[in-house]
Amino acid sequence: MKFSLSWLKQHLETDASLEQITAALNTIGLEVEGVEDRGAALAPFRIAHVVEAVQHPNADRLRACTVDVGDGTLRSVVCGAPNARTGMKAVLGLPGAYVPGTGITLKVGEIRGVKSEGMMCSSRELGLGDDHEGIIDLPEDAPVGQPYATWAGLDDPVVEIAITPNRGDALAIRGIARDLAAAGLGTLKPFAPEKVEGVYPAPLRWAVEDREACPWVLGRAVRGVKNGPSPKWLQDRLVSIGLRPINALVDITNFFTYDLGRPLHVFDARKVKGNTLFLRRARAGESYLALNGKEIAVTPEDLVIADSEAVESLAGIMGGEHSGSDENTSEVFIECALFDPVRIALSGRRHDLRSDARARFERGIDPALLPAALDAATAMVIALCGGEPSTVTEGGAEPAWQRQAGLRFERIAGLGGAEIAPDAAVGILERLGFGVVARDAEAVTVSVPSWRNDIAGAGALAQAPELPAGKARAAAEGCAAVEPECDLLEEVLRIHGLDRIPPVSLPVASPVPLPALTAKQGRAVLARRVLAARGMLDCVSFGFLDGKVAARFGETPAALRLDNPISADLDQMRPTPVASLLLAAARNAARGWPDVALAELGAAYRDITPEGQLAVAAGIRIGNTPRHWAAPARAVDAMDAKGDTLAVLAALGVPMAALSVTIDAPDACPMGFYHPGRSGVVRQGPKTVLATFGEIHPRLREELGLPGAAVGFEVFLDAIPEPKRRKKGAPDLPAFQPLKRDFAFLVDASVPAENLLRAARGAERSLITEVALFDRYAGDKLPEGKVSLAIEVTLQPRERSLTDAEIEAVGEKVVAAVAKATGATLRG
Known part of the structure; x- marks a missing residue:
């Protein structure tokens, strides 16, 4: 604005x-x-009188001028303008002046041997236009020595x-x-235009067919007008704010749009067909040529102004060229209407039309201003264009805009944070046009002026009549129950001065800031980093699949089927992210890239409940392991997936000694896509399933078109228990050197190595700190059905060094515990 x-x-x-x-x-x-x-930029430029202008002695195209600027001193100025002459009035810039059109600062100089103490300027050099044919030629009555900007009205x-x-x-x-x-x-200043009395019946009448879109409209004709350029004062006002003067009648409507915020439109009454203007919905196939020169195809959702034959205007947004005023207009019909803001906004967006009228109507205008604005516009039309007015024709009626709002004084400080006396607050509201209805020591009830449609809006109108006399309707807490109270509070605060509200820092809940991520979010970030560090590419895929493909990975309940999928082959929520990763791997393999390692942190969907949406860190490895100088490439196997699984769990703080691995992956969860003999389940305790891993079932691998080995895993992040918050103690740094002893056991091939490790670890808990498997051997030198498992046991003495006898005693306990738990015997 x-x-x-x-x-x-x-x-x-x-x-x-x-x-x-x-x-x-x-x-x-x-x-x-x-x-x-502009006045500030042109302040150094003054009106000067050219006392004498003669030919430059050393240049054919230059003139040597003697110039008077009214201070009693004649100055020598060299000028190259063809219109420089003796006796003219011009605009002179003295040394030190900055010329906005050229970007130079004037100084005293010498041009071809003649001293020059200033510069007489053209319009372009002053930044006032494009004319550069000569210097500005002022009228003879221009006062010498006066600042040019002041005389020309540019100091506004x-x-x-x-x-x-x-x-x-x-x-x-x-x-x-x-x-x-x-x-x-x-x-x-007061605004009270004199009422204009009509001298003849209005030639047009209104027919409002959509009272919701246009509740009230007024119109008046003026005959005998002479349209032409508007006077200079009006043109200057419009030009100053960036508007282009068109003709007097149009300029008047633009003037009131900005002056009163009251858009108007003028029709050439003789171009309107019939004697009625209809405010109605547009009909299918209708269009009109708008004032911007474009043909607008209106829709049945648009409100239009039409005569008996065609659409003349898109109501409240833009008029049409057919009935627009021009130099031949002799009778004009002035439209002054009230339109529904929402419909104006929707129509403007629908047709991508922007206008000053739309900007005001879609925000809401003063519903009580129509008669006064029409009288003021009529008076200006008569004053500038002549003519005589008709009576006013009306459609609809003034809507009931009257409403009240209340403000409790204690809320000014309590909610607004400013100490404003009740009298001062009421005075602010009165100066803004609010009328005091009732007041006591605690609150005030005011009537809302017609021009403030943002105060006590539609949501609060139903409450306004319930406000008791003498105080605003109280709310239990805050302003939620009495919406207008917040509106009035805002008015008081902003007029008092938003800069005068003292800043108050928010209370610090804790000297230590809360973590940026929750524990769940932190686990997801850490899991993603671990998998990336293990060479897996992070993927982001859709959470839905083809229903037939999804059924190969688990149950597909109808409740998880999409009613409106983005594609026909993406109609089912996925049972596991592994499915999406395998499909991605299949696409890579089809394009000649069979060896991939992919990971995703996404959701697996079991049912429609929140508990049925699982947060999963999933990954797959397809084909061969990467080539490495230390080891040749080989086909991936279930142990690769197990290694990825345990790496994620270890990074997330899961106590590894408490984990067990079982081989019931197809039974532990509703997925049957793992190889039944080469897969496993990672548990913490007998019931809590933390992860599954294993080779992908050969039949499924063949269906997806995966050429080589394929393994996958899932870590269920929500199942991982929250780590217990413990105070950090002193670091455990024993003073004695740890001891390592190796044991090799002969055990049935069906016995899991995990059982053996657990038995050895529990043989002497006060000394044994770690047990690790470092070799597994199965061959023709061993009995059939037997394997050799070699473990390393770490002993950590704490009080003194261990004697050989004590070390042997611990070894015997380890052998005995393993033999009891697994039936293993110590190899010789």
């Missing part, structure tokens, strides 16, 4: 400077986006402010003046 300082002062009686006004606008919530002050700064969507009243210069007056920067 732009306005000039002089235009603002047509509504505001004030002596405030531009700096004071812009500062006040910022503090009351009308943020200043820029100020254009233009201010641009940002308008929030709720402040439709601030899209009027009068509305801005009202806010400034309420803030103490002057007095708002």
